[in-house]
Amino acid sequence: MNATIPTTSHYPAAPVDQRIERHTLSVLVDNEPGVLARVIGLFSGRGYNIDSLTVSETEHQKHISRITIVTSGTPMVIEQIKNQLERLVPIHRVIDLTVAGPSLERELAMVKVRGKGEHRVEALRLADAFRARVIDATTESFVFEITGKSDKIDQFVELMLPLGLVEVSRTGVVAISRGPEAM
C-alpha cells in the first residue's frame, strides 16, 4: 500500500495522468427552448472540455437540431459525456463520429485582411491557393470566405497575420459520417 497518500482531505485523490482523446460528437436534439443551455451546462457543470461547438436546426418539420461538439478527455470521461448527454430528456441520439467509422469534418471562416500594395496582392494570391473566396472588398481590405478542415483554416489565418489580418469569425466544426447511411 502506498503510505504517502496525502490525508488532508476526506475525498479520494485525483487520478493521475491518463491518455487524453479527442472525439467529435453529433447530438440530435429536440429544438425546444433551453436545450442548448442543458448541453453546455452539462459540460461546464461536470468539468468536461468543449473544443468546438456548433448548433443549428437541421429538420424544421420535426423540430430537430444538430449539435456538433468536439471534446477531449480520458476514455472514461468520453464515455461519461456520451451517457450524461443521452440522459438529458430532450436528446434524441448521441453519435460518437470518432468511433462510428470514417467521417468528415469541416469548418467555415470569414477572414478580414486590411492592406495596400504588395501585401494586398499577396493576400489575394494566398487566398487563391487556399481556394478562399473574396466575399467583400474595399480599396484597402478583403473579406475572405474559406472552408476546410480546422488546421487548414489555422494555417490560412496564420499566413494572413503579417499581411494585415484584422478579424476572424469561425463557425466551429461540423461533421458527418462518410458513406450512404444516415446516422
Added chain:
Amino acid sequence: MSKEMTGAEMVIEALADQGVTHIFGYPGGAVLPIYDAIFQQERVKHVLVRHEQGAVHMAEGYARSTGKVGCVLVTSGPGATNAVTGLTDALMDSIPIVCITGQVPTHLIGNDAFQECDTVGITRPCTKHNYLVKRIEDLPRVLHEAFYVAASGRPGPVVIDIPKDIQFAKGVYTGPQNIKHKTYTPKIKGDLDKIKAAVELMASAKKPLFYTGGGVINSGKEASHLLRELVKLTGFPITSTLMGLGAYPAADPQWLGMLGMHGTYESNWAMHDCDVMIAIGARFDDRITGRLDAFAPNSRKIHIDIDPSSINKTVKVDLPIIGDYAHVLEDMIRLWRSSSMKADKKALADWWKQIDKWRARKSLSYRPSKDIIKPQYAIERLFELTKDKDTYITTEVGQHQMWAAQFYHFQEPNRWMTSGGLGTMGYGLPAAVGVQMAHPKSLVIDIAGEASVQMTMQEISTAVQYRLPIKVFVLNNQYMGMVRQWQELLHGNRYSESYSEALPDFVKLAEAMHAHGIRCQKPGDLDEAIKEMIAIDKPVIFDCVVDQKENCFPMIPSGRAHNEMILGDAAESLEDAITEEGKMLV
C-alpha cells in the same frame, strides 16, 4: 376527458388525476391563482410549511416512504430559490419529486420583476428535467409528462415553472394518457445475454459479494423481495450503501452491515477481498470506494443499474447490465435456478469462515458508561424499544446519522429516509413530517443532532398544525460532531467553529412551539424516557444529552483503502485479546 378550465384548475386536476393526495407548499404572489383553486376543492390536501426547503424534504420523505411521487408548490423568486437545496438533495438521491413554481407573468420575464428569478436556469443542474410553460395549450401535457419523467427510469425531481398569466388563462384540459415520450425512453429490461454471463460469473465465484444501493429501494418493494430471494438462493454475503439499508433484512445472517467510510469491518474487508462483486443499484460513490486504485482490486465486477451514466463513472466494471432491478433480478433468479451451475460450496464455506473472523472483531463496539449516555447506546435502546412497532426513521446529517445507520437495524425497505448524496443537514425533521403525513398511524422518528436540527427547526410548527406526532430524537453532544471528528483527525484538534454555542433549551423550545419536550441525561433513565416519547400523541423533541467526545468508528481514513480502516478504542482493545495477525490489518 377534456374540458375547459383555467391553468390553475388544470394544475389541481392533473395532480388529482396523478393520484396525488398531498402537496407541500407555501403561497406567494405568483402562485395565488393555484392557491385559489386549492381552496375550492378537497381532492388534494395542501400542507403549509414554514420554509420552502422544508416543503421539498417533506415531499422526499413522503415519496421515499410510499414509493409515490412527492409534490411541492412554491412561489416565484425566493420560493423557488429556497427549494433548490431540496431539489438538489432529491436529484442526488434519485427521489421522484414534482415541484411546481409560480413565475411572474410571461410579458415580465427577463425584466427583473418583483420576485422574479430565472427558475429554469437556476434549477436546470439540480433537476432531472424542468419546464417553463409559456402557452396554456402545453400545460396539461407538461403536467403529466413531469410525473412520468420524475417517476420512470432513474427517478428524480422535475420543476414546472408556470407564469401567473398562464395560471389565469383558459384552455382545454386533457387527462393523463399513455405517455410515449419522443426522446425520453428509459430501458427497463436487461440484456438477457449479459444477465446469463453474470449468472455464470457468479457461479464461478470463490469470494462473491452483493453490494446493493438505494436503487433497489427506488425500484419498489418487488425488487427488494427478489433481491432477498437471489441472496438466499446463492448463499452469498450481502452489504449495502447507506441509501440501500432495508432492502435486505439486517437480522439475516448473510447481512454484513453497511459498507463504506463508516461501514463495518467485515463488509469493507469483504469488499476489498471479493473476487466477484455484484453491484445492484449502487453508484460507487466516493464514501463507498475510498481510494479508487485500491478498491476491490482483485474483483470482477457486475454492475446492474437503470442509469447508463452510472456505469464506469468512477470504477471500471467488467459486466454492465442496464435495466430495472426488479426485471433483471427476476431474470437472474430464473437463470440461476434453471442453470446446471451452482455456487462453489467449498469455496463459499471458506469465504464465510473468513468473514466470520472479520465479524469477530466486533467493529461497532464502544465503551459503555453508567454515568453518561453514549450515543450508540441511545440508538441501540431506541431500536430495541421501537423495532416491534410500525416505525419509520429519518435522520439529519453527521455522526448521529452514521450511528443510526450502524445501530438501527432495518428489516424492510422504505423505512429509512436519509440524505445520502448531498448530505443535507436539516433534512430529517421535515422528511419526518412528510413520512408522518403519508403514514398517520405509524411511529416516525427523526434521529437528529443538535446542530442539524436547528437548520429546519421551524417545521415543528408544521407538525403541530397538522397534528403529526413526529418524534425528534436529538443526540445532543453540543458539537457539530462529524466536523469535530475530522478536525481531530486532520487539523490538530483545532475545533474551528464546530462547538454548538448558545444552544436553545430544547424542552422549552418544544413547549413554546406547542410540542412536547423531554430531556434525558442518564443512561438509567433512557428507557423510560423513550417510552414516554413513544406514548405521547403529539410532536416531541427529545433532548438526549450524550457523551460530547464520542467519535464515529469504524472509519476508513481519507485516501485509504478498505483494508486500512481504523477501529474505535473499544474494538481495538478487544482486538489485542484476539489475534496478533489482526493487528497487521489495521
